[in-house]
Amino acid sequence: MNTKPQRLLLFFCLLAGSYTAQAKADAACTAALPETMRAARIQAAGGPEALRVERVPLPAVGAGDVLVRVRYASVNPVDWKLQESGRLNFPATPGGDFAGEVVGLGAGVSGVACGDLVAGVVDQRARSGSYAEYVAVPATEIVPKPAAFTLQEAAAYPTVSIAAWRYMVLAAGLKAGERVLIHGGAGGVGTVAVQIAKARGAYVITTASARNHDYVRSLGADEAIDYRSTRFEDVVKNVDVVIDTIGGDTLARSGQVLRDGGRLVSMTARIPEAMCADGRIVCPATPPWDVRQGLEGVAPLIAAGKLQINIDGIYTLDNIAAAQQHNRSGSTRGKVVVDMSSGADAAAGEGVAAARVPLQAYLDGHATGQARHFRRAFAADALLVGHKDGKYRQWPASEYIAQSASGQPPRDEARRQRRIRSITVTGDVATAVLELDYPDMKAIDHMSVLKYGDEWRIAVKAYDAHTPEAPQ
Numbered sequence: 058m059n060t061k062p063q064r065l066l067l068f069f070c071l072l073a074g075s076y077t078a079q080a081k082a083d084a085a086c087t088a089a090l091p092e093t094m095r096a097a098r099i100q101a102a103g104g105p106e107a108l109r110v111e112r113v114p115l116p117a118v119g120a121g122d123v124l125v126r127v128r129y130a131s132v133n134p135v136d137w138k139l140q141e142s143g144r145l146n147f148p149a150t151p152g153g154d155f156a157g158e159v160v161g162l163g164a165g166v167s168g169v170a171c172g173d174l175v176a177g178v179v180d181q182r183a184r185s186g187s188y189a190e191y192v193a194v195p196a197t198e199i200v201p202k203p204a205a206f207t208l209q210e211a212a213a214y215p216t217v218s219i220a221a222w223r224y225m226v227l228a229a230g231l232k233a234g235e236r237v238l239i240h241g242g243a244g245g246v247g248t249v250a251v252q253i254a255k256a257r258g259a260y261v262i263t264t265a266s267a268r269n270h271d272y273v274r275s276l277g278a279d280e281a282i283d284y285r286s287t288r289f290e291d292v293v294k295n296v297d298v299v300i301d302t303i304g305g306d307t308l309a310r311s312g313q314v315l316r317d318g319g320r321l322v323s324m325t326a327r328i329p330e331a332m333c334a335d336g337r338i339v340c341p342a343t344p345p346w347d348v349r350q351g352l353e354g355v356a357p358l359i360a361a362g363k364l365q366i367n368i369d370g371i372y373t374l375d376n377i378a379a380a381q382q383h384n385r386s387g388s389t390r391g392k393v394v395v396d397m398s399s400g401a402d403a404a405a406g407e408g409v410a411a412a413r414v415p416l417q418a419y420l421d422g423h424a425t426g427q428a429r430h431f432r433r434a435f436a437a438d439a440l441l442v443g444h445k446d447g448k449y450r451q452w453p454a455s456e457y458i459a460q461s462a463s464g465q466p467p468r469d470e471a472r473r474q475r476r477i478r479s480i481t482v483t484g485d486v487a488t489a490v491l492e493l494d495y496p497d498m499k500a501i502d503h504m505s506v507l508k509y510g511d512e513w514r515i516a517v518k519a520y521d522a523h524t525p526e527a528p529q
């Protein structure tokens with residue numbers, strides 16, 4: 058941009074861009090908000106079964122706050138632990154993690170515009186939590202939605218990323234070339250910790266049940282130990298760092314595997330004084346919880362494609378109890394997500410939530426043009442069969458993915474609509490009906506979704522698609 062005409066062009070482009078952004082922001086901010094919202098509520102200390110979806114007023118937006126329309130929330134163990142132990146301000150709406158759209162700004166907020174897509178964590182002890190259609194949260198506790206993530210992924214990553222960054226990077230100071238043992242590598246925090254450790258150049262050893270060994274290796278683990286059949290201290294020695302996400306006996310036995318001067322951190326409990334007292338190992342202090350610091354810490358890894366989030370189940374708000382039960386089982390692979398936009402599923406439970414994952418990935422493939430979503434959606438040998446404009450075709454999903462994954466979102470994405478109309482699960486088979494409504498194509502997809510081992514994938518897509526007639 059050296060010549061005057063080029064500089065002028067740039068100026069006008071920027072001006073036009075800022076007007077467009079401003080117009081979008083004003084449109085979103087001036088849009089009428091409802092007086093009430095749907096939220097999961099709990100009256101007193103209790104488990105998932107005590108949650109009820111109710112209509113309540115929207116949370117108040119104070120100075121320095123933003124109001125976010127929540128598109129997805131995610132479940133963390135801290136949610137049900139606070140709820141069950143009575144450490145919420147009852148009656149309460151639990152939930153911390155969320156991703157959605159900014160729809161209101163409190164006094165004094167700058168650097169955030171209405172219409173922005175953001176992710177963050179709301180302090181569920183002090184405020185109305187994220188298992189709701191709206192949250193009000195300090196502007197300091199949100200970040201822009203990472204461009205490489207879908208909204209579900211953006212809702213899934215905050216708490217686990219902040220925790221992994223805080224304990225493993227800030228407290229333990231894990232460095233390139235060090236050997237780290239991460240307990241619970243397949244869980245929410247473990248999934249992120251393994252990838253961060255790998256990206257920092259560490260040698261990563263992790264514990265997980267055998268069914269999750271391929272999974273943790275796919276995240277970058279160099280060694281996986283089946284904690285159900287092997288005592289980790291029998292096979293691991295002289296590591297530089299241990300990251301504990303399990304607690305109890307696992308934490309108690311962890312000192313044995315550290316080299317002299319090795320560092321031990323635990324996310325689950327205060328480390329017993331005796332373990333660190335003789336000075337053989339170091340138990341570093343943990344810096345305070347800081348949403349921005351943690352999420353900005355992992356941002357470059359996300360942008361570089363080095364940090365991915367596995368979604369293990371997607372539940373509707375009406376099935377919030379099943380979502381918490383799923384996480385409470387202690388065997389979540391990655392994260393459990395709550396979709397605020399969909400109505401109730403015909404049936405609750407893990408089958409429906411797991412079958413929803415590839416269906417949502419299929420819709421995400423359409424929305425983003427990214428092949429990784431389509432690959433997550435379809436079985437390797439999946440088949441498409443159907444009519445487009447009355448012409449019959451039968452073809453492999455691999456061909457469909459190659460054709461559909463342009464790498465870019467469609468230019469008219471804002472005018473495209475997609476939804477999952479229904480899901481029914483019978484044993485290890487699910488059938489679902491999806492609807493795609495685009496300016497240049499209308500389609501109904503009947504999906505047969507199968508459980509392959511631990512994961513659900515679309516096995517057959519039978520479709521009926523047509524090109525609408527152009528308006529006269």
Ligand SMILES: NC(=O)c1ccc[n+]([C@@H]2O[C@H](COP(=O)([O-])OP(=O)(O)OC[C@H]3O[C@@H](n4cnc5c(N)ncnc54)[C@H](OP(=O)(O)O)[C@@H]3O)[C@@H](O)[C@H]2O)c1
Nearest residue numbers: 134220241243244245246264265266284302324387388389
């Ligand atoms: N202090 C903080 O800031 C902070 C922040 C976040 C989380 N946390 C805490 O950290 C802990 C982990 O959180 P999370 O979100 O990762 O939980 P999570 O997703 O529910 O963890 C589930 C995982 O734990 C694994 N697991 C269960 N027992 C195990 C064992 N004995 N050894 C190894 N792995 C085992 C399971 O693997 P298999 O299915 O293979 O058995 C499963 O993948 C929770 O206690 C949570 O409250 C603390």
